[in-house]
Amino acid sequence: MKVTETNIEGCFIIEPKVFEDSRGYFFESYNLEVFNNMLEQSINFIQDNESFSVKGTLRGLHYQEGEYAQAKLVRVIEGEVLDIAVDIRENSPTFGEHVSLILSGENKKQLFVPRGFAHGFVVLSNTALFSYKCDNFYNKDSECGIIYNDSELNIDWKLNNEELVISEKDKILPTLKNAIL
Ligand SMILES: Cc1cn([C@H]2C[C@H](O)[C@@H](COP(=O)(O)OP(=O)(O)O[C@H]3O[C@H](C)C(=O)[C@H](O)[C@H]3O)O2)c(=O)[nH]c1=O
Numbered sequence: 664m665k666v667t668e669t670n671i672e673g674c675f676i677i678e679p680k681v682f683e684d685s686r687g688y689f690f691e692s693y694n695l696e697v698f699n700n701m702l703e704q705s706i707n708f709i710q711d712n713e714s715f716s717v718k719g720t721l722r723g724l725h726y727q728e729g730e731y732a733q734a735k736l737v738r739v740i741e742g743e744v745l746d747i748a749v750d751i752r753e754n755s756p757t758f759g760e761h762v763s764l765i766l767s768g769e770n771k772k773q774l775f776v777p778r779g780f781a782h783g784f785v786v787l788s789n790t791a792l793f794s795y796k797c798d799n800f801y802n803k804d805s806e807c808g809i810i811y812n813d814s815e816l817n818i819d820w821k822l823n824n825e826e827l828v829i830s831e832k833d834k835i836l837p838t839l840k841n842a843i844l
Pocket residue numbers: 712714722723725726782783784801830
């Protein structure tokens with residue numbers, strides 16, 4: 664596994680070693696030892712999620728606040744997404760900045776998103792199967808979000824607005840400034 668720091672402290676890109684042969688391929692999609700070497704505190708992923716989305720689907724930007732904040736290890740099994748993680752850790756020197764990268768079944772890249780980040784992605788392929796691990800349980804009452812096109816975040820989602828498929832819930836999320844008031 665190759666681990667690369669991103670432009671934001673604590674957010675890492677993980678590239679697994681893929682073993683290919685005449686049958687296909689194999690790789691370890693998660694190994695605790697990688698995280699024990701990468702992080703100062705041990706991580707305990709306790710919930711796995713999966714979502715399937717059509718082209719143009721934009722899920723996010725979501726986070727859980729307070730004691731239910733979640734760190735996530737996100738990856739794409741099939742298809743291609745632009746994945747975004749926004750640093751909303753108060754007092755962080757990169758507060759409001761984001762990591763942006765392509766995750767795909769092809770590149771098999773994974774992104775570790777620490778607690779204190781808002782996360783989202785947009786589907787660039789016809790469909791995308793998205794899978795991720797969380798280190799805290801889902802807690803509906805702690806669910807928060809930031810509107811995807813918050814001008815202060817300056818995120819390039821690559822697609823035009825008319826191509827986007829967004830849930831009614833996500834269409835009315837607040838800006839970062841209003842979310843943290
Ligand atoms: C996240 C979650 C949702 N749900 C239920 C709640 C809704 O009835 C239904 C769909 O939820 P939602 O529309 O919030 O799903 P996404 O838009 O994919 O949400 C995710 O989007 C971005 C990419 C994230 O990073 C978050 O992990 C997560 O918020 O699943 C659960 O039962 N458990 C869960 O952990």
